[in-house]
Amino acid sequence: MKNINLIPIAIFTLIFTFCGSGKNQGSNDNSTAESTTKHSITVPVFNQDSAYSFVKRQVDFGPRVPNTKAHNQCLEYLQEKLKSYGAEVIIQKGKGTLYNNQSIDIKNIVGSFNPTATHRVLLAAHWDSRPYADQDQDPSKHKTPILGANDGASGVGVLLEIARHLSKMPQNIGIDIVFFDVEDYGQPAFHKDRYSEDGGWCIGSKYWAQNPHIADYKANYGILLDMVGAPSAKFYKEQYSMQYAKGVVDKVWQKAIESGFEGYFINQRGGYIIDDHLPVNEVCKIPMIDIVHYDPNTDSGFNRHWHTVKDDMNNVDRNTLYAVGQTVMNVIFEY
Numbered sequence: 001m002k003n004i005n006l007i008p009i010a011i012f013t014l015i016f017t018f019c020g021s022g023k024n025q026g027s028n029d030n031s032t033a034e035s036t037t038k039h040s041i042t043v044p045v046f047n048q049d050s051a052y053s054f055v056k057r058q059v060d061f062g063p064r065v066p067n068t069k070a071h072n073q074c075l076e077y078l079q080e081k082l083k084s085y086g087a088e089v090i091i092q093k094g095k096g097t098l099y100n101n102q103s104i105d106i107k108n109i110v111g112s113f114n115p116t117a118t119h120r121v122l123l124a125a126h127w128d129s130r131p132y133a134d135q136d137q138d139p140s141k142h143k144t145p146i147l148g149a150n151d152g153a154s155g156v157g158v159l160l161e162i163a164r165h166l167s168k169m170p171q172n173i174g175i176d177i178v179f180f181d182v183e184d185y186g187q188p189a190f191h192k193d194r195y196s197e198d199g200g201w202c203i204g205s206k207y208w209a210q211n212p213h214i215a216d217y218k219a220n221y222g223i224l225l226d227m228v229g230a231p232s233a234k235f236y237k238e239q240y241s242m243q244y245a246k247g248v249v250d251k252v253w254q255k256a257i258e259s260g261f262e263g264y265f266i267n268q269r270g271g272y273i274i275d276d277h278l279p280v281n282e283v284c285k286i287p288m289i290d291i292v293h294y295d296p297n298t299d300s301g302f303n304r305h306w307h308t309v310k311d312d313m314n315n316v317d318r319n320t321l322y323a324v325g326q327t328v329m330n331v332i333f334e335y
Helices: 048-060 070-084 149-163 203-210 238-256 277-280 318-334
Strands: 003-005 032-037 042-043 087-098 104-115 117-125 173-180 220-225 235-237 265-270 272-274 288-292
Touching: 032 149, 042 318, 048 070, 048 149, 070 087, 070 104, 070 238, 104 203, 117 149, 117 203, 117 272, 117 277, 117 318, 149 173, 149 220, 149 318, 173 203, 173 277, 203 238, 203 277, 220 238, 220 277, 220 318, 235 238, 238 265, 238 277, 238 318, 277 288
Parallel strands: 117 173, 117 220, 220 288, 235 265
Antiparallel strands: 003 272, 032 042, 087 104, 104 173
């Protein structure tokens, strides 16, 4: 991801059409507890300690820059985790083109639960980390790969914790978890020459949208998670999400507020953010929203450790993981 736009612009002009259309912010004391909704649907309780451990495990591999040893090690870990929770796992391999016109290998990870169910929900995050700390205050670190604890690993960690509970999902609902690759390899700030119109972001999701893991793949709606771990994070209603999937945005924010997370989910519009939900919306026509940290008080519109060497475990908070994870669980089990 990573750009924020304050006015609508046309992104990803694509001609492909391959796809079908907790009550507080504190700790969760009982990791085995279950809550029953007013519709008598039992929703598992999201365990923030488990999610935090999933984030840390990814970070322990080091920067997961595509086609590095750490990237390959993390790939093995993620696919085995999904399999252990009962998913049918596909590693989608392909080729993409970077901002500088160089070719790069893509490895999207797809885990499907209840694969025969026709009512499907798409959950996604990117699992790669950025090769450049190009927003760091220290220019000598601009070419240093980042750990991506928040920017990448947090979304994946939340989805792994959700996956751990999906055996309890009603059999008439199918969940597809996609970990998109090569999301964060966009043109660095220190490269002034413009190579590509869109800056080379979101390469893995573009590839998946053009070549879905199942022909004519359809989902009723989708939720993308990006940078969902920072302390006291604020999630505004991202504008492309409102443009393409307003009903899903409203449902998720309503559920978050009902669940007591109004301190995280702000009932206001944010910016237009280039992220993996765009090709899903524009190519696949699947209404997908982006839950992403937005900070109107920074120049970038993102958190202060975005694309810096400080994007480490010191900037991941269990309470934020819980607020996002429990909200998504409440939505998918009831919606």
